[in-house]
Amino acid sequence: MTTRWTAVRVLRDRTAGRCLTAVVVSGFGTSALWLASGVWVKDLTGSDGLAALCMLAMWAPTLAGPLLGTLADRHRRRPLLVALSLFMAVLLLTLCAVDGPEELWLLYAVLFVYGAAGTVHDAAESALVAGAVDRSLLGDFNGLRMTANEGMKLLAPLAGAGLYTAYGGPGVAVLDAASFLAAALVYLSLRVREERPAPAREGGRSATAEGVRHLWADAGLRPLVLAGGVTMLCAGVSGALTYAVVEDLGHSPAYAGVLYAVQGAGSVTVGLLSGPALRRLGARRFAAYGISLLAVAVALRAVPYDPAAWACAAAVGVGLPAALIAVLTGVQQRTPGPLLGRVTATTGTLVHTPNVIGLAAGAVLVELLGHRAQLVALGVVLGVTAAVLLGQSPASADRTAARSASDASPA
Secondary structure: OHHHHHHHHHHOOHHHHHHHHHHHHHHHHHHHHHHHHHHHHHHHHOOHHHHHHHHHHHHHHHHHHHHHHHHHHHOOHHHHHHHHHHHHHHHHHHHHHOOOHHHHHHHHHHHHHHHHHHHHHHHHHHHHHHHHOOHHHHHHHHHHHHHHHHHHHHHHHHHHHHHHHHHHHHHHHHHHHHHHHHHHHHHHHOOOOOOOOOOOOOOHHHHHHHHHHHHHHOOOHHHHHHHHHHHHHHHHHHHHOHHHHHHHHOOOOOHHHHHHHHHHHHHHHHHHHHHHHHHHHHHHHHHHHHHHHHHHHHHHOOOOOHHHHHHHHHHHHHHHHHHHHHHHHHHHHHOOHHHHHHHHHHHHHHHHHHHHHHHHHHHHHHHHOOHHHHHHHHHHHHHHHHHHHHOOOHHHHHHHHHHHHHHHOOO
């Protein structure tokens, strides 16, 4: 009943429903390309290292999130989203020219631009939704957005693999280009009123740093974003231990796919329920409870028992997205509109960069230390993070937030 009500609340809102449609459409193509690009390079070169560089090329631009997010604040968001979608649709078609190892530079270049455009796109979309959708719907929208993204991760790679088998990499590139074209049409259909952004009071580094200053000055956002970064760091280390966990269970590496599917089902569930939970608990407590659940689940992954592994996978799927949804919703609710692009992109950098660091660290540590001790230690760190977040005083945070938001607003 609650799930149905949550979905109806968003879909009845014209702007929220269409923005969600654009997310689903473009996300399908992105998830398909994410899988196919690595397979494409592996087939062309036989190199695992070169195949792994595809993900690095797509992820690397997020390090420049504070700078790229500035673009989302210098232009009206709907026209920017339309332009970015059309640009990516055209750019992806150039991948049809990749026919051998000598053209791989083009694939890597396109993937790098893809990542940069995606960072700007996410920042602009977050700002557009925050300004056009009723504030009471933000938690519902972000939850359903998470559900849509997780659903695409379950379905799109299969479609991408099938399309790659039939038509090769260019076929997947055309699919992704078509998804961006469809998203552009959806954004064009939006009826939102946006004021032209005021001329920047500061330029260069000063304007870019405004997002960082706002996050640091807001006593409600600062611990929320830092907790999100610590959580993603631990999640990265834990993720790198997955195959060690599977081996401890006595299964082949392919069994990891079963655990990821169970985790995806948990993510879909929490996405559907997050709106009512955020309204009842608030972003800080919702994130803390999600991190607490994640702490227990990560620690219990050390138990070599199949039912426990399934339960932990589902709990990870619930707890981790809860923290991410809470962070994004908190940023949208507590940030002035003119700063929202920079703050969203900066938050993305601060939260998601630790995940990659954690994956790299976990890949090294799994060879040096037993995975069980690491999982228990990660559970302790996550538990402490949740406790610190719960210990924050909401009253003082709100007072500081009100003051910093007023100071940061160009108005």
